[in-house]
Amino acid sequence: MNNRKSFWILLFTCLVFFQGQAADKLYYTDADRAIFDRYLSEMIPKKSLPTGELMVQTARFFLNAPYVAATLEKEPEGLVINLREMDCMTLVENVVALTRTMQSATPSFDEFCKNLQTIRYRNGEIHDYTDRLHYTTDWIFENQRKGIVKDVTHEIGGISLPVDVSFMSAHPDSYKPLKDHPERVARIAAKEKEINARPYYYIPESEIDRLAEGIKEGDIVCFVTTIKGLDISHVGVVCRVGDKLTFIHASTTQKKVIVNEAPLQEYVESIKRNSGIMVVRPQMHH
Numbered sequence: 001m002n003n004r005k006s007f008w009i010l011l012f013t014c015l016v017f018f019q020g021q022a023a024d025k026l027y028y029t030d031a032d033r034a035i036f037d038r039y040l041s042e043m044i045p046k047k048s049l050p051t052g053e054l055m056v057q058t059a060r061f062f063l064n065a066p067y068v069a070a071t072l073e074k075e076p077e078g079l080v081i082n083l084r085e086m087d088c089m090t091l092v093e094n095v096v097a098l099t100r101t102m103q104s105a106t107p108s109f110d111e112f113c114k115n116l117q118t119i120r121y122r123n124g125e126i127h128d129y130t131d132r133l134h135y136t137t138d139w140i141f142e143n144q145r146k147g148i149v150k151d152v153t154h155e156i157g158g159i160s161l162p163v164d165v166s167f168m169s170a171h172p173d174s175y176k177p178l179k180d181h182p183e184r185v186a187r188i189a190a191k192e193k194e195i196n197a198r199p200y201y202y203i204p205e206s207e208i209d210r211l212a213e214g215i216k217e218g219d220i221v222c223f224v225t226t227i228k229g230l231d232i233s234h235v236g237v238v239c240r241v242g243d244k245l246t247f248i249h250a251s252t253t254q255k256k257v258i259v260n261e262a263p264l265q266e267y268v269e270s271i272k273r274n275s276g277i278m279v280v281r282p283q284m285h286h
Helices: 002-024 030-046 051-061 088-102 109-120 136-145 182-197 264-270
Strands: 149-151 201-204 220-225 232-241 244-251 256-259 274-282
Touching (some): 030 051, 030 088, 030 109, 051 232, 051 244, 051 274, 088 232, 088 244, 136 182, 136 232, 136 274, 232 274, 244 264, 264 274
Antiparallel strands (some): 149 274, 220 232, 244 256
16 A cells, blocks of 8 residues: 555656646747758858847848747747747847857757747746746846847937836736736736836937937847837837848738838837837847
């Protein structure tokens, strides 16, 4: 009887342990691996380009990839590698992670996974949904802390911006992993308070052209929204086409990754709920 009992206790302990480990799950397909290998072979000759140029070349690699939202929503929470289809944020994360991978001594798929996890998750650790950096201002803050990016908005000439995020804790039913998980909602709400207490700067839409000299190719442009409870509604990678300052992004209207037709200031002014931009500069990976 005792042996049997200890067997069940051992089995239960193992199950609990493995459940705890399940969050280290990696989700990807053979197609994602093939795209990564193609990226590597195309970009190795460009490995020593400056960070900004490497960012733009990497973003261009994904031109015409289909826009698909919510590719990260897997249960249990795990690292999703999806190079086939992306939304605006996963495009930027993939581009930053691939650029850093290319700058490492030995670029590899493992290195890419490590970089992506570090960028996407608060401490680079995955326990549950609340570890993911959902708000872009929080993403900027944490990745600046890790030395991956630098918020250059203020030094370019940006002015103070009050941020008041609350959308996720106010609408938990819109997020499957938050629905019926009050303890997760409480963690998100506590994080929102921290986010709101930090200082922010933005470049108002009418000032973009005037301050354009300070915006570099390969910078990450974050579009500030006036939607209540949110901070940033869209992101892209800055590029220049001739002397036009524009950006590469996964476009919701075109349903794919494009070089934006309209210049940056004109684009921001055309989006009713946008008031300006934040500019974030990827740092060289040593």
